Amino acid sequence: MLQIIDNYDLSGSNTFRMKASCRRFISYDIIQDLASIRPADLTGPVFHIGAGSNILLTGDYPGTVLFSRIKYYDILGDNGDEMLVEVGAGATFDEFCSWAASKHLWGAENLSGIPGQTGAAAVQNIGAYGAEVKDIVVRLQCFNLETRRLEAIPLEKCAYAYRDSAFKHEPFKGKMIITGVLFRLSRSKGPNLSYKGLARAFTQASPKSPMEVREAVLGIRGAKLPDPSVIGSAGSFFKNPVVSPEDFCRISGAEGEVPHFDLPDGSVKIPAAWLIDRCGLKGASVGGAQVWESQPLVIVNRSGSASSSDVLALESLIINTVNERFNIILHPEVEHLGPGAEVKP
Numbered sequence: 001m002l003q004i005i006d007n008y009d010l011s012g013s014n015t016f017r018m019k020a021s022c023r024r025f026i027s028y029d030i031i032q033d034l035a036s037i038r039p040a041d042l043t044g045p046v047f048h049i050g051a052g053s054n055i056l057l058t059g060d061y062p063g064t065v066l067f068s069r070i071k072y073y074d075i076l077g078d079n080g081d082e083m084l085v086e087v088g089a090g091a092t093f094d095e096f097c098s099w100a101a102s103k104h105l106w107g108a109e110n111l112s113g114i115p116g117q118t119g120a121a122a123v124q125n126i127g128a129y130g131a132e133v134k135d136i137v138v139r140l141q142c143f144n145l146e147t148r149r150l151e152a153i154p155l156e157k158c159a160y161a162y163r164d165s166a167f168k169h170e171p172f173k174g175k176m177i178i179t180g181v182l183f184r185l186s187r188s189k190g191p192n193l194s195y196k197g198l199a200r201a202f203t204q205a206s207p208k209s210p211m212e213v214r215e216a217v218l219g220i221r222g223a224k225l226p227d228p229s230v231i232g233s234a235g236s237f238f239k240n241p242v243v244s245p246e247d248f249c250r251i252s253g254a255e256g257e258v259p260h261f262d263l264p265d266g267s268v269k270i271p272a273a274w275l276i277d278r279c280g281l282k283g284a285s286v287g288g289a290q291v292w293e294s295q296p297l298v299i300v301n302r303s304g305s306a307s308s309s310d311v312l313a314l315e316s317l318i319i320n321t322v323n324e325r326f327n328i329i330l331h332p333e334v335e336h337l338g339p340g341a342e343v344k345p
């Protein structure tokens, strides 16, 4: 069913728990509902929200917010080893991870515990513990709001990169609504323990099932990250910066040992959490917003009533402090939506 609500309160629709509303909120259950939205129904700019776990609402949204409740699992192929399963964009991604692990299907287990919907997971190219969703995506089903037609977008056209995809940029952004994601899972692939922190959980014996890996991942996440049902946040606030080998030598020359990942093109990725920690910003706060003690990459709504101005001021403080010390500009991973959303160092 199509539901249209004007002046909708979005406070319960974002895990940061920012208070904001939108001019119009349209939710839908099936593709036909989506197709029945008339251009005149879309007042102002259009934003498609998922579970709101990667957004910072900086004020009331002057346009239309779309929300999907499309939930289905369709098995489209099974050759005994590989299974192709299409999942509705509105289904909770972690429920899919749990389902796959329970069926002894490898591929999604390292991504366990990441909040949000399946469509958004494919937009974000979510990643954790050495895996990214692009590793298991085959194709996306989309509804093009402009042409009003269904389109299948194969993996090659998704332009996947670190927390990035074609869906975050023109011409797809705001126009291509993901309705379903086709995943490829495997019965024989075995575990991906490329991430040291996860491998450490299996020093005694290698995991025999995706469920064992899922449980280890959930345990590690639980110890480090705030539970969105208890404390508001949008997960990692900043992307890990990628620097040139020269910049890396400059920083390690001044700082000593610097944790890093060498990338195939010669550039070097440095954990933003380390840079923030090194600046002494762990636990720093502005108003009700605070840098999370156990993982300084996360900004939390510590008081429960932090305003977006508190978060934006803390964001600027972090960007400026890291820039002054390391000459590196951190870029937010969290999407800012609303007035004053641009934060400049």
Ligand SMILES: Cc1cc2nc3c(=O)[nH]c(=O)nc-3n(C[C@H](O)[C@H](O)[C@H](O)COP(=O)(O)OP(=O)(O)OC[C@H]3O[C@@H](n4cnc5c(N)ncnc54)[C@H](O)[C@@H]3O)c2cc1C
Pocket (backbone or CB within 6 Å): 015, 047, 048, 049, 050, 051, 052, 053, 054, 055, 068, 089, 114, 115, 116, 117, 118, 119, 120, 121, 122, 123, 124, 125, 126, 127, 128, 163, 167, 176, 177, 178, 179, 225, 226, 227, 228, 233, 234, 235, 236, 335
């Ligand atoms: C505690 C916590 C931990 C987290 N850990 C991780 C982590 O380990 N790794 C990681 O990568 N992320 C992590 N995140 C970030 C977040 O969970 C992911 O980015 C997630 O994919 C966002 O999903 P969502 O449904 O909340 O999307 P939203 O935040 O609502 O939207 C995200 C983007 O997707 C777009 N979108 C949503 N649905 C559709 C659709 N159907 N069609 C087209 N566009 C759409 C939106 O317009 C927006 O651009 C974490 C967040 C929290 C709060």
